[in-house]
Every structure is written in structure tokens, then in C-alpha cells.
Amino acid sequence: MTKTGIVVTLAMMGLLQACATTPQQQRQVGCVGAGVAGALAGAAVGNQLGGGSGNDILTAGGAVAGGVAANNAAGC
Template identity: 85%
Template sequence: MKKFGILSALGVMAVLQACATTPQQQRQVGCTGAGVAGALAGAAVGNQLGGGSGRDILTAGGAVAGGLAGNNAAGC
């Protein structure tokens, strides 16, 4: 069920980017998509490490780091 929700969110972002009419709107949606995709990837990696409460901390840290890296990679 989580995978369906993630894929749905990414699909909505793609549709929103297609509906954006100005380059500035397209950039804003693209930056949001990059941040969300990076956060999801970082959280997935962080969740694979550690155990117990350490896993929760690494998941949250991975989400933050991934979101920042996604925004950086997109030039936002």
C-alpha cells in the first residue's frame, strides 16, 4: 500500500508540472518533485540501516539529507 501511495504522489507531481503554464511554475513544481523524490530515496536507504530507535533516526535523517540532495541536484 505504501508503494501505491508513493507512486500516486509522484504521478500527481508529474501532472501538476504538465499543467504549469509559466517557466517559473514548472521550476517550482520540478523543485518540489526533486525534493520529495530525494526525501523518499533517503528515507528508504536510512530505513535499511540500524535497528530499534536508531532505525527511526536514520530514516528521518535520510529523508532530510535526501530532500536537500534532491533540491541541490535540481538546481533549486
């Protein structure tokens, strides 16, 4: 995904949260946003480590770990 795609995705999540009418809907959108942002951050960190096929494994692992950590931190 390109940087532009990431920015557009995060902007859309913010707009969806603003359009949510109930606190429960806002929380659900916020949880998705936290998970996506955490996964992107984890993938970026994992991508910086390792080399070759190990780089792919660390990128995927970083994305999973970042998503889970962000959801836990957001209380989802």
C-alpha cells in the first residue's frame, strides 16, 4: 500500500467515526482505527529488521503484534 493509500484510509476512518451516531458505533470505528494504525506501525518496524525471507516474516509478525497491542491499548 502506498503512503497516499494509507493516509486516505486513515482519513476515511476518522470521517466514519464522526458520522457514527451512537457511542457504541464510535467505539467500534475507533477500535478498527487503532488496530489498523497499530498494524501499520508494527509492519513498518518489522520491515526494518531482518533480510531476505526473514524480512517478510518479521513484517507480517510486526503487523499482527502491532494490531493486537493497539487493540489492547484502546480497550477493545
